[in-house]
Amino acid sequence: MKLTRREVLKSAAAASAFMALNGTLPDMAVAAPGEPDKWVKAVCRFCGTGCGVMIGVKNGKVVTVKGDPNNHNKGFLCLKGAELPSIVNATKSRVTRPYIRNNGQLVPASWDEAMNLVVSKFKSAIKEHGPTSVAYYGSGQALTEESYLANKIWKAGLRCNNVEGNPRLCMASAVGGYYTSFGKDEPIGCYKDIDAATCFFIIGANMSECHPILFKRVAARKQADPNVKIIVVDPRRTNTARIADIHVSFKPGTDLAILNAMAYVIIEEELDNPRFYNKYVNFMTNDKKKVDFKAYRKFLQDYTPEKAEKISGVPAEQIRTIAKMFGNASAPMSLWTMGLNQHIRGVWANNLTTNLHLLTGQLGKPGATNFSLTGQPNACGGVRDTGSLCHLLPAGRMIKKSKDRAALEKQWGLKPGTIAPKPGLHTIALWNAFSEGKIKAMFVLCTNPAQSLPNVNMYTEGMKRKDNFMVLSEPFMDAETVKYCDVLLPPAFWCEKRGVYGCTERRYSLLMKAIEPIGECRPDVDILLDFAKRMGVDPKVIPFNNVDDIWDEWREVSSATPYNFKGMTRARQEKESGILWPCPTEDHPGTCHRYVRGEDPNIPKDYKNKMWFYGTKDGKARLWLRPYAPAAEEPDAKYPMVLTTGRVIDHWHTGTMTMKSPVLRRSFPNAYVEVNIDDAKKHGIKNGDNVLLETRRDKMVFQAKVSDVCRPGLVFVPWFDQNLIINKLTLNAFDKGSKQPEYKICAVRIKKA
Ligand code: MGD
Numbered sequence: 001m002k003l004t005r006r007e008v009l010k011s012a013a014a015a016s017a018f019m020a021l022n023g024t025l026p027d028m029a030v031a032a033p034g035e036p037d038k039w040v041k042a043v044c045r046f047c048g049t050g051c052g053v054m055i056g057v058k059n060g061k062v063v064t065v066k067g068d069p070n071n072h073n074k075g076f077l078c079l080k081g082a083e084l085p086s087i088v089n090a091t092k093s094r095v096t097r098p099y100i101r102n103n104g105q106l107v108p109a110s111w112d113e114a115m116n117l118v119v120s121k122f123k124s125a126i127k128e129h130g131p132t133s134v135a136y137y138g139s140g141q142a143l144t145e146e147s148y149l150a151n152k153i154w155k156a157g158l159r160c161n162n163v164e165g166n167p168r169l170c171m172a173s174a175v176g177g178y179y180t181s182f183g184k185d186e187p188i189g190c191y192k193d194i195d196a197a198t199c200f201f202i203i204g205a206n207m208s209e210c211h212p213i214l215f216k217r218v219a220a221r222k223q224a225d226p227n228v229k230i231i232v233v234d235p236r237r238t239n240t241a242r243i244a245d246i247h248v249s250f251k252p253g254t255d256l257a258i259l260n261a262m263a264y265v266i267i268e269e270e271l272d273n274p275r276f277y278n279k280y281v282n283f284m285t286n287d288k289k290k291v292d293f294k295a296y297r298k299f300l301q302d303y304t305p306e307k308a309e310k311i312s313g314v315p316a317e318q319i320r321t322i323a324k325m326f327g328n329a330s331a332p333m334s335l336w337t338m339g340l341n342q343h344i345r346g347v348w349a350n351n352l353t354t355n356l357h358l359l360t361g362q363l364g365k366p367g368a369t370n371f372s373l374t375g376q377p378n379a380c381g382g383v384r385d386t387g388s389l390c391h392l393l394p395a396g397r398m399i400k401k402s403k404d405r406a407a408l409e410k411q412w413g414l415k416p417g418t419i420a421p422k423p424g425l426h427t428i429a430l431w432n433a434f435s436e437g438k439i440k441a442m443f444v445l446c447t448n449p450a451q452s453l454p455n456v457n458m459y460t461e462g463m464k465r466k467d468n469f470m471v472l473s474e475p476f477m478d479a480e481t482v483k484y485c486d487v488l489l490p491p492a493f494w495c496e497k498r499g500v501y502g503c504t505e506r507r508y509s510l511l512m513k514a515i516e517p518i519g520e521c522r523p524d525v526d527i528l529l530d531f532a533k534r535m536g537v538d539p540k541v542i543p544f545n546n547v548d549d550i551w552d553e554w555r556e557v558s559s560a561t562p563y564n565f566k567g568m569t570r571a572r573q574e575k576e577s578g579i580l581w582p583c584p585t586e587d588h589p590g591t592c593h594r595y596v597r598g599e600d601p602n603i604p605k606d607y608k609n610k611m612w613f614y615g616t617k618d619g620k621a622r623l624w625l626r627p628y629a630p631a632a633e634e635p636d637a638k639y640p641m642v643l644t645t646g647r648v649i650d651h652w653h654t655g656t657m658t659m660k661s662p663v664l665r666r667s668f669p670n671a672y673v674e675v676n677i678d679d680a681k682k683h684g685i686k687n688g689d690n691v692l693l694e695t696r697r698d699k700m701v702f703q704a705k706v707s708d709v710c711r712p713g714l715v716f717v718p719w720f721d722q723n724l725i726i727n728k729l730t731l732n733a734f735d736k737g738s739k740q741p742e743y744k745i746c747a748v749r750i751k752k753a
């Protein structure tokens with residue numbers, strides 16, 4: 001049966017409504033039936049959508065969850081959120097006490113023994129090789145207070161800027177994109193824009209699987225007004241693409257050509273907005289020279305739709321159609337994630353998407369916004385905002401800027417010059433250095449690098465060295481990195497602790513503690529505080545007694561910057577279900593649109609213009625002239641196809657959590673390879689056959705799923721499966737600016753196994 005797109009939209013909305021369960025979930029109440037004794041307010045453990053959840057607790061156990069009706073998700077959760085009770089209750093898989101590796105085996109130890117060993121390794125590394133021989137590798141899933149604390153311990157306490165984390169693998173190109181275009185990180189708009197947008201330009205994001213509750217909101221918007229258009233630009237025909245008015249399929253990695261060609265058409269059709277760009281925008285070349293609009297037009301001559309067709313495989317007419325759709329829309333909203341970020345030109349792809357908004361003046365009004373979707377629940381609030389990367393300082397400050405270091409040293413009460421002026425090593429450089437034995441001691445917290453790093457064989461080999469040391473804080477005994485760590489610490493998990501998550505739209509929500517940690521588990525904040533004390537970090541630098549003290553200092557630090565969220569007191573957070581920064585005072589409602597007079601508290605009410613991009617010196621945004629360049633490893637005669645990797649709806653990353661839910665595990669028990677029907681025919685592959693995938697790094701066998709999802713020449717493998725670690729095959733090339741790896745493209749050959 002062939003469905004019309006309208007019918008598909010209806011069924012997709014119905015399916016996501018079914019998925020997005022509302023209210024109590026009797027079938028999910030796995031631990032103990034009946035009414036909970038209490039409901040505790042928190043945030044979902046998984047994606048950057050940041051849905052509010054209410055946790056039902058009975059007799060000290062989590063028995064159920066339901067969506068928080070007062071948070072942005074209005075009571076809805078997807079299946080991963082709904083399955084949280086079965087994950088919290090998977091206590092048999094938990095690490096419940098510390099361990100030390102002895103003769104290759106992890107043996108139980110006391111907290112004292114484990115922490116003393118950790119500290120002796122860090123101290124001797126610093127003594128013999130200096131502070132740059134140690135590192136912290138954290139996570140966009142750690143609480144804000146955890147990231148802020150670790151960042152301060154390392155950068156102020158140990159004078160070491162080797163602070164990195166998985167957001168480098170995830171959001172670094174978006175950070176780079178916002179910085180270069182506006183001078184400050186983080187999205188301008190908010191979720192409410194979805195309800196006002198008239199055209200969704202979804203590029204490199206599979207929202208239906210990765211941000212299901214936001215996708216539901218997009219689908220609802222389209223259902224409410226059939227004139228609303230959806231354009232999906234993705235080399236795979238995902239479920240997201242199936243509700244689109246237009247799905248643009250193309251050669252992966254050629255977005256730059258398509259985006260420049262769209263700009264070309266917008267100007268050709270006179271859909272550009274000179275009143276906006278003459279007032280608010282500087283045109284910039286790659287070597288940071290200001291040029292005029294004429295030079296931009298000339299640059300775009302290399303990207304006529306016909307020329308872009310040759311690069312990308314998208315018919316010129318289709319490029320014209322989507323450009324006109326975007327250009328004619330009264331409120332276009334672009335949404336993107338890893339399809340743009342995980343490339344060696346990830347920052348540029350971010351810039352070129354933003355260019356479309358700057359060229360048409362479609363910013364700063366409801367619905368019109370360039371909205372990067374964040375992956376992890378706290379990549380924004382935790383790592384990006386607290387500056388927990390090797391080149392950043394809290395609240396948008398940069399290590400390499402002496403003014404920024406001095407301002408923070410003053411706020412932190414440090415002696416001038418305490419913060420080392422040289423940025424630390426970015427993630428790939430850091431793990432390279434660890435593998436070469438140059439980094440001697442690494443603290444890994446809330447991340448599973450032995451499965452998630454690209455070209456991972458290289459790094460797991462390095463983790464086996466005898467002359468380096470890795471301490472890991474990990475709640476699940478079967479996580480891949482546990483196999484390689486020297487000391488394993490048992491952290492409290494999700495609702496066993498308290499702290500803040502900040503999601504995609506700059507919304508900070510408090511997770512309240514619902515149950516006691518099991519066994520000897522401790523919140524990561526307590527583990528880090530203990531580490532700092534044993535390392536002899538000055539108590540004036542780390543003066544905190546608990547997680548709330550850390551939040552209060554962080555609020556204070558933010559108040560001197562445009563991130564300002566001083567008004568988000570704990571009392572307010574306990575009462576409200578999330579607030580968007582900037583929020584300078586206790587009576588401020590939070591900010592939906594940044595850079596807009598009347599909304600953004602950083603702009604004086606009597607400022608002369610409607611918008612002010614205060615992140616840049618002259619208050620103007622930057623429209624960049626960025627040329628197309630090919631991927632790091634293009635297909636060739638030996639490896640003629642492209643391998644791309646990504647996500648499925650029911651699993652989270654390395655599967656340590658979602659594999660604990662029987663419901664989620666059943667829906668995707670193993671990784672597989674998605675093969676196009678034509679390619680399958682060519683190679684004699686049928687659905688369910690074993691297929692050998694081989695790249696220059698390694699080879700592995702997967703079961704085939706033959707479908708029309710991948711375009712010919714492309715295969716896709718999800719990366720959740722610990723028994724089939726696809727990162728053994730991927731490439732560790734990275735973007736020169738953001739240092740984010742190119743997980744989305746490498747050359748591969750396939751054959752029936
Ligand atoms: P991916 O599957 O990594 O997810 O969210 P997404 O980025 O939406 O990739 C998205 C799409 O990029 C894929 O459909 C792929 O075909 C497309 N793509 C590949 N190459 C290209 C290209 O060259 N150009 C374009 N335009 N598209 C391309 C990721 C997000 O999801 C993140 S970062 C995290 S951390 C969270 N993880 C996560 C999870 O693990 N599971 C689930 N279910 N949800 C998650 N949400 C978050």
Ligand code: MGD
Nearest residue numbers: 169170446447448449452473479491645653654656719743
């Ligand atoms: P996770 O499975 O999220 O993956 O990569 P990882 O961060 O390595 O790991 C989180 C770990 O923290 C889990 O082992 C979990 O059990 C543990 N954990 C859970 N809660 C807590 C807690 O409260 N405290 C502590 N200490 N630990 C806890 C993610 C990374 O992977 C990301 S963000 C992206 S976007 C990349 N995407 C990507 C891709 O698209 N393709 C491929 N091939 N690889 C990728 N890798 C990257």
Ligand code: SF4
Nearest residue numbers: 044046047051078081
């Ligand atoms: Fe959790 Fe994301 Fe699902 Fe919301 S959409 S319930 S945040 S996994």
